[in-house]
Amino acid sequence: MIAVRGVEGQKIAVLGLGRSGLATAAALQAGGAEVLAWDDSPEGRARAETAGFVCRDLSKAGAFEDVALLVVSPGIPHLYPHPNPIIAQAMQMGVPVDNDIGLFFRSWAGPDWDSFDVAPKTICVTGSNGKSTTTALIHHVLTHCGRRSQMAGNIGRGVLDLEPAEDGDVVVLELSSYQTDLARALTPDVAVFTNLSPDHLDRHAGMGGYFAAKRRLFAEGGPDRAVIGVDEPEGVYLANQIATNREDDRLIRIAVSRKLGDWGWSVFARKGFLAEWRKGRQVASIDLRAIKGLPGAHNHQNACAAFAALRAIGLAPREIEAAFHSFAGLPHRSQTVAEKGGVAWVNDSKATNVDSASKALQAFKNIRWIAGGLGKEGGVASLAKDLEHVKKAYFIGHSARDFALQLTGLDHEICETMDAAVAACARDAVAGDTVLLAPAAASFDQYGSFEKRGEHFVALVEALAD
Structure with missing residues (x-):
């Protein structure tokens, strides 16, 4: 568990008591907060009370008078199509609203990191399609190569349920637009944008709001390296905003629709072959056609995204290729x-x-x-x-x-x-x-x-x- 920092002695309200909500409540309590839990369903409240948390009806007038922070589960709308009444009340009262992703980023680094030989890294993956496969593929490669890796977020565990960092750790997070939209802290080392297609438009009041929620991972946090899929106009726009010039290698462009060899750093797949280019020349390639766990062009895009993120933290091409071959894919995804x-x-x-x-x-x-x-x-x-x-x-x-x-x-x-x-x-x-x-x-x-x-x-x- 990651104990939340900076909350000691404060009353913190938690709205939504599913898997991530209960993990958040426990992490806040471990950080010294007094947790006030609430869920609209009696079953959710019963789970919280069984776990030892105090429930407070946050819908009642005056419920937020002594509350320092409201932490909400990602599925609860805070703006569109209509704000949840409890969240709206908190905002009217001037109570800051956050989610578990924001709490993770403000709590992940600790004083013991000064003694580590290799500082832990965080890789975050967002986009419309391929997030889960890309996240799982990165985690698989790291594990295959002997690097300690933990996977969480929109896949697997809640982020605050992760183990505290050890020397050289890599945490790989899949983040949905619901999660990036509200988090008050977003500071990944490597951020990945796979692609964009219409989804969840009611929650974001249209395509512009949906893209804006994804863009926050790059605009708010300023990752050390950004991996951007440029097969859609939004990715081209995002890449243009990040790079200061064509050779800026803080940005790795990825694509499956065209060759990208003219940029400072790029990874693309054409006709089943992945190619990495740096400074105008090819430096690595992988034949993806024989990798059973990654069939089709959409999975080749996922492979490009994972390869680029792993190269950004120093893994060698041959290590990555060997691990790709043992990737079995995810349930329910090709x-x-x-x-x-x-x-x-x-x-x-x-x-x-x-x-x-x-x-x-x-x-x-x-x-x-x-x-x-x-x-x-x-x-x-x-x-x-x-x-x-x-x-x-x-x-x-x-x-x-x-x-x-x-x-x-x-x-x-x-x-x-x-x-x-x-x-x-x-x-x-x-x-x-x-x-x-x-x-x-x-x-x-x-x-x-x-x-x-x-x-x-x-x-x-x-x-x-x-």
């Missing part, structure tokens, strides 16, 4: 779960938006595509350009018929449920086909999370006869 009768079954349940589904559709051939769920704003008509390798679609969930209407001319079947879709694919698929679950939709019409949706798919596939 995860090959079985091969039966020459048919590959791939679980990409994390493809909850059009952009991530597009990347999955481009990564495989002879696709039998399971898609649908709770469709998002804008629909899926833009996926028409990515259907070249789709032999047939099997639509499920609330938006099944909407998807069929928007993707005219595509051979399809309305299955409605995952059970029916998997059975239909098993009936139709022949050797050489790939059955791909890439929903392009949220899961909440039929499942509690994309993980539950993916787990159901995997269970159904495992039950099929070989």
Whole structure:
């Protein structure tokens, strides 16, 4: 646990008592704060009381009169589409509002660091798609190379639940826009921006607000090194704001859409090959095509981002390449779960938006595509350009018929449920086909999370006869 610094003797309110909220409360208490916990759900309050925390109803008038700080969980809106009433009350009272990410960055470094031979590092990864895979890949490589590494944030553990730093530690954090938007301290050593596509727009009042939340990781903290994906205009803009000239190697540009050899430091992937260029010449390359855990151009972008971040802290190209080969990928992200009768079954349940589904559709051939769920704003008509390798679609969930209407001319079947879709694919698929679950939709019409949706798919596939 990371004890929060600078809170001794203060009353600190914690709103939202899920995994990160309870870890935050414990870290504040370890730092000497008097914690006042609250959650709208009785179950959340019961968990806090069982853990020994005092609950205070923060919705009541005067609840913040003696409170020095309010710490909120990332899922609770503080501005758009409407501020949570408790957060709005705290702000009206002039009570500072923060989250666990801000507390981590103000508490991570300690006086014992002066005795370390190698100062601990923090690598933070943000963006729309690929954050989790990039984060996990960086952590995997570090561990493979014998470096002590901890992974947290939007993946794995809450940040304040991490172990205190040891000599040479590297902490790798996946940060969502919800987390970067509110944190009062953001000071990573290396910050990574993968890409940007529309998501969570209601929470940020549009694309501009969404990008602004991501940009805070670079503008507020001033990382020693920034790794920026420049395949979209926002990444080009962000890179331009960071670099003082073309040779500025505090910035590493990454791309999968074009060559980047003319910059001071760049990493890009073309036709399955990753190349690192510095000062106008190539210094390293990796053949990504044989790495099973990183299929498709979208994973090649993740590989570029991870490679650049690892090079920024001094790892050698050959070390990184060797570790890439043992990376198995993450569950629910282009995860090959079985091969039966020459048919590959791939679980990409994390493809909850059009952009991530597009990347999955481009990564495989002879696709039998399971898609649908709770469709998002804008629909899926833009996926028409990515259907070249789709032999047939099997639509499920609330938006099944909407998807069929928007993707005219595509051979399809309305299955409605995952059970029916998997059975239909098993009936139709022949050797050489790939059955791909890439929903392009949220899961909440039929499942509690994309993980539950993916787990159901995997269970159904495992039950099929070989």
